[in-house]
Amino acid sequence: MSKLPTISPSSSSSSYDFEMxxxxxxIQKISKEKNCGEIVIGLQFxxxxxxxxxxxxxxxxxxxDASVYISADPCFGACDLDMRLLEKSDLFFHFGHAELKQExxxxxxxxxxxxxxxxxSxxxxxxxxxxxxxTIGLVTTVxxxxxxxxxxxxLEAAGKTVIIGDGDKRIAYPGQILGCNFSAALFGSEKDGALFESEKCGALLYIGSGQFHPxxxxxxxxxxxxxxxxxTSEVFELNDRKFLMQRSAVIGNAADAEIFCILVSxxxxxxxxxxxxxIKSKAESCGKQAFILYMDLVTPDQMLSFKADAFVNTACPRLAIDDxxxxxxxxxxxxxFEIVLGERxxxxxxxxxxxxxGQDE
Ligand code: SF4
Structure with a gap:
């Protein structure tokens, strides 16, 4: 067992519950199962x-009785487990995100x-x-x-009818939305008649910070x-005008592109x-050149060497927007890209x- 100096318990005083x-x-369960001394714990945040x-x-x-390794690579979601550290760990804790269905x-x-x-409240x-x-639909982050x-x-005490959508199987909880999955805002499937509920829903209430999810x-x-x-208890009606103007400008700038690089993480x-x-096939069938770039983390600097007229991102959907x-x-x-090609x-x-x-296995 390592003897590190005690560090002030910032996690316990934090506004998040780390479920220690x-x-x-x-850890105890795995230690018992292994029954042979020190175990390796991987941590990712x-x-x-x-x-x-x-x-x-x-x-x-x-x-x-554990050796602990902390993943220092950037991490933005449960889609992004540190697979090399996971391989070396007996137990791997990924903090801050709900489980995401993946093979x-x-x-x-x-x-x-x-x-x-x-x-x-x-x-x-x-x-x-x-x-x-x-009728109000409720959505939030995990x-x-x-x-x-x-x-x-x-909301019900204020006389409202409330809907919390189940979402699809990529999300872990009803009402939960991800930056890449808004299925819980659609309130179920046609099969169970819930689409009818969706039509009745007048507005969504998003509980959380930031503008991307709403x-x-x-x-x-x-x-x-x-x-x-x-x-902050701040409340406001979402205004997506600025966002749409930015996206319109990006699409406009790609309108004459002849060479596309398609990003795969x-x-x-x-x-x-x-x-x-x-996407590559579609581009080629429209007479464009298209290449697929493979990488782990997608960053703007990595793209500098590739003289593309435009990129099409298939990795985390936030990348194209946030950066x-x-x-x-x-x-x-x-x-x-479909809009650029005139298909949408x-x-x-x-x-x-x-x-x-939606992701490949
Ligand atoms: S929004 Fe991006 S980082 Fe978050 S789960 Fe989806 S793909 Fe991963």
Missing amino acids: KVVFDE PEGLKKHALDIASQIEREA NIGNKVRFIEARSKVDV DAVKAAIPLLPEQ QHVHQLENARRI IGAALSSKKRVVCADPF TKNGQYRRVLAES SGRYPAPVLTPQE KWEDLVLDEILEG
């Missing part, structure tokens, strides 16, 4: 939670969601005056998903979206080679999604 009891129970990594590693090293990750991964301890109450519609029933009760939910569902940020939950192949402007040429989503109308623009079964 679950972590220790899992998204960028916003990395500041808690040393504290958590220190706690584990103090309490357990080839074996049974050593435990997803510790790091749910927010911040109460959403005030933000939801503050949003009610902005929601004159009778950090607040355990508080959706609380939000439902508050923009995706708005484009996908075609509903008005009100955002309620539980960290080898990350487990982002890998879409089949989609990339179909727009930092790439040496326009980066299109697959749907925007601008009015039918949606964000790119990786839905259930």
